[in-house]
Amino acid sequence: MTEFLHTPPKQSWTFSNDVNAEIRRAAATGIYDIRGGGSKRRLPHFDDLLFLGASISRYPLEGYREKCATDVWLGTRFAKKPIHLDIPVTIAGMSFGALSGPAKEALGRGASAAGTSTTTGDGGMTEEERGHSKTLVYQYLPSRYGMNPDDLRRADAIEVVVGQGAKPGGGGMLLGQKISDRVAMMRNLPKGIDQRSACRHPDWTGPDDLEIKLLEIREITDWEKPIYVKIGGARPYYDTALAVKAGADVVVLDGMQGGTAATQDVFIENVGMPILACIPLAVKALQDLGMHRKVQLIVSGGIRTGADVAKAMALGADAVAIGTAALIALGDNDPALEAEYRKLGTTAGAYDDWHEGRDPAGITTQDPELSKRLDPILGGRRLKNYLKVLTLEAQTIARACGKNNLHNLEPEDLCALTVESAAMAGVPLAGTSWIPGR
Amino acid sequence: MQSFDLSANGLRALNSSLHALKGQTNMTEWEIINPKGSHAIAAGVDAPVDITVRGSTGYYCAGMNKQATIRVKGSAGPGVAENMMSGTVIIDGDASQYAGATGRGGLLIIKGNASSRCGISMKGIDIVVHGNIGHMSCFMAQSGNMVVLGDAGEALGDSLYEARLFVRGSVKSLGADCIEKEMRPEHIALLADLLKRGEADDKAKPEDFKRYGSARKLYTFNVDNAAAY
Numbered sequence: 001m002t003e004f005l006h007t008p009p010k011q012s013w014t015f016s017n018d019v020n021a022e023i024r025r026a027a028a029t030g031i032y033d034i035r036g037g038g039s040k041r042r043l044p045h046f047d048d049l050l051f052l053g054a055s056i057s058r059y060p061l062e063g064y065r066e067k068c069a070t071d072v073w074l075g076t077r078f079a080k081k082p083i084h085l086d087i088p089v090t091i092a093g094m095s096f097g098a099l100s101g102p103a104k105e106a107l108g109r110g111a112s113a114a115g116t117s118t119t120t121g122d123g124g125m126t127e128e129e130r131g132h133s134k135t136l137v138y139q140y141l142p143s144r145y146g147m148n149p150d151d152l153r154r155a156d157a158i159e160v161v162v163g164q165g166a167k168p169g170g171g172g173m174l175l176g177q178k179i180s181d182r183v184a185m186m187r188n189l190p191k192g193i194d195q196r197s198a199c200r201h202p203d204w205t206g207p208d209d210l211e212i213k214l215l216e217i218r219e220i221t222d223w224e225k226p227i228y229v230k231i232g233g234a235r236p237y238y239d240t241a242l243a244v245k246a247g248a249d250v251v252v253l254d255g256m257q258g259g260t261a262a263t264q265d266v267f268i269e270n271v272g273m274p275i276l277a278c279i280p281l282a283v284k285a286l287q288d289l290g291m292h293r294k295v296q297l298i299v300s301g302g303i304r305t306g307a308d309v310a311k312a313m314a315l316g317a318d319a320v321a322i323g324t325a326a327l328i329a330l331g332d333n334d335p336a337l338e339a340e341y342r343k344l345g346t347t348a349g350a351y352d353d354w355h356e357g358r359d360p361a362g363i364t365t366q367d368p369e370l371s372k373r374l375d376p377i378l379g380g381r382r383l384k385n386y387l388k389v390l391t392l393e394a395q396t397i398a399r400a401c402g403k404n405n406l407h408n409l410e411p412e413d414l415c416a417l418t419v420e421s422a423a424m425a426g427v428p429l430a431g432t433s434w435i436p437g438r
Numbered sequence: 439m440q441s442f443d444l445s446a447n448g449l450r451a452l453n454s455s456l457h458a459l460k461g462q463t464n465m466t467e468w469e470i471i472n473p474k475g476s477h478a479i480a481a482g483v484d485a486p487v488d489i490t491v492r493g494s495t496g497y498y499c500a501g502m503n504k505q506a507t508i509r510v511k512g513s514a515g516p517g518v519a520e521n522m523m524s525g526t527v528i529i530d531g532d533a534s535q536y537a538g539a540t541g542r543g544g545l546l547i548i549k550g551n552a553s554s555r556c557g558i559s560m561k562g563i564d565i566v567v568h569g570n571i572g573h574m575s576c577f578m579a580q581s582g583n584m585v586v587l588g589d590a591g592e593a594l595g596d597s598l599y600e601a602r603l604f605v606r607g608s609v610k611s612l613g614a615d616c617i618e619k620e621m622r623p624e625h626i627a628l629l630a631d632l633l634k635r636g637e638a639d640d641k642a643k644p645e646d647f648k649r650y651g652s653a654r655k656l657y658t659f660n661v662d663n664a665a666a667y
Binding site: 152188193202 | 449450453454457477478481482484496497498501502504516517520521523535536539540542555558559561562577578580581597599600657658
């Protein structure tokens with residue numbers, strides 16, 4: 001009976017073991033925690049939405065016999081050469097530097113085999129990626145590492161990066177451990193130093209300047225290339241409207257689940273909005289301007305399944321982009337490497353110290369020996385398979401909703417499981433006709 | 439000489455014609471009349487041609503220039519010669535913000551003054567300014583040379599990497615991690631060449647300049663330097 005004489009140990013919800021561990025780590029090191037990836041906290045997400053499917057009031061399509069189109073045109077507003085993709089799932093921008101050469105090659109191979117595009121990152125265009133990517137989007141970033149007019153012209157589209165979901169308002173950092181000779185040369189910087197990427201572009205400020213910057217890029221590329229403008233999910237209504245006003249062909253909207261090569265954990269977890277909350281606001285901005293479907297919307301941040309693809313498109317996106325999921329498809333965080341993750345003090349599924357360059361999977365590293373572990377041909381095949389599955393899953397759902405094109409999915413096909421997701425997505429709470437806030 | 443009336447024929451026709459040169463042409467001398475402050479004049483040229491703009495320009499004149507010599511007989515708006523790869527750009531008047539931003543090569547000469555953020559994030563370009571430069575110039579400048587015959591504004595060379603800065607006049611303040619450095623004989627020789635190529639050798643002597651560069655204390659993050667960020 002003595003156990004009833006004392007209050008049992010009670011852990012604090014506020015000061016949880018995770019929180020206390022971070023306090024101790026901060027006290028020991030004096031520096032904030034830097035990591036890769038996107039938000040790990042529980043957020044309202046596509047899991048909180050369900051498709052209603054067809055029954056008597058809606059007429060479904062036969063899953064194995066009736067066509068459901070998946071292709072998409074991007075950049076139809078101004079570009080002489082808009083992009084046509086077979087599937088609406090693209091590969092998001094990830095830099096050579098953050099990723100190894102074989103990883104970039106694998107992304108290009110997989111995307112091309114699946115009929116979609118891949119995207120450079122904050123480190124310039126590599127031959128591996130250009131050579132193996134049928135459709136390559138070239139990012140135009142504040143750092144301008146590796147930027148040159150020849151690569152602008154041999155890109156298939158240009159993405160002016162204003163922000164990203166993991167860190168809207170923040171710049172980048174590639175720590176010295178990953179600055180090999182080749183990375184240093186591409187970035188015009190000494191080997192082995194921490195490379196900072198500015199949070200603002202060096203030669204324009206604000207939407208009026210951006211409009212002129214886009215004009216310059218169009219002139220340099222003779223108005224051939226679609227120009228995307230990428231924004232982090234912070235104020236998606238106004239940022240989308242301003243990107244359209246500046247002349248974007250495509251708006252890329254990245255929610256806070258979107259990954260990064262490296263930034264502060266406190267930034268990743270506390271700045272920006274989940275993609276679920278961002279999409280309806282961006283779509284509304286496009287609709288208010290009469291530009292929905294004329295300026296295409298690509299959304300990213302936590303896309304994992306064909307259901308996520310279908311839900312994003314039902315909310316009004318023209319296409320999605322994947323980053324973290326693509327890396328996992330290549331082999332990132334594979335439990336088969338558990339013993340090596342343990343040596344790094346982590347476990348498969350949780351490894352996020354991508355900035356340290358010690359990735360056992362050979363993906364987020366510049367170490368030549370580790371890089372060899374990734375076979376770009378096999379990796380490309382795995383990515384292609386995954387992209388095909390995403391597409392098949394999205395088609396399955398679209399047919400069940402009676403849609404012969406993924407772009408015909410609409411908010412009316414959805415309901416929400418929680419009050420929060422209903423309010424964010426602008427669809428009714430399941431079993432009701434209630435959309436909070438309307 | 440090819441004469442192009444920008445006001446009459448438009449920007450697209452101009453840049454399209456210049457891009458078509460592709461380095462194989464006998465049309466090596468161009469003049470652009472009636473620029474009227476237009477943006478992106480002669481952006482993306484990639485040919486060893488001489489282009490004279492008779493008047494002032496808007497944003498991003500000579501952006502990403504390769505090979506060409508482009509002279510502006512007036513003043514230039516923001517971002518002149520941004521991300522220049524090679525060639526020479528000469529501004530007879532003043533230049534607005536971000537002149538030579540992220541430039542990778544070539545030579546930018548500004549006969550008048552340059553505004554704020556001149557040479558921001560420069561990556562190999564040489565810039566010679568006969569007058570003064572504004573605040574935050576050479577922010578995060580990675581490589582290349584900046585020569586200023588006049589004065590520099592606040593926070594010169596903030597977060598500087600390996601660019602070399604030479605200023606003859608006063609510097610209102612140095613940015614984080616930017617320090618004055620010794621002028622050694624090789625710097626005098628380098629500066630003499632830059633002054634000559636920058637059409638300023640009759641205006642200043644190398645010995646009159648001070649050299650500034652990176653203290654390299656921010657190259658690897660150290661919490662003890664946090665106050666500098």
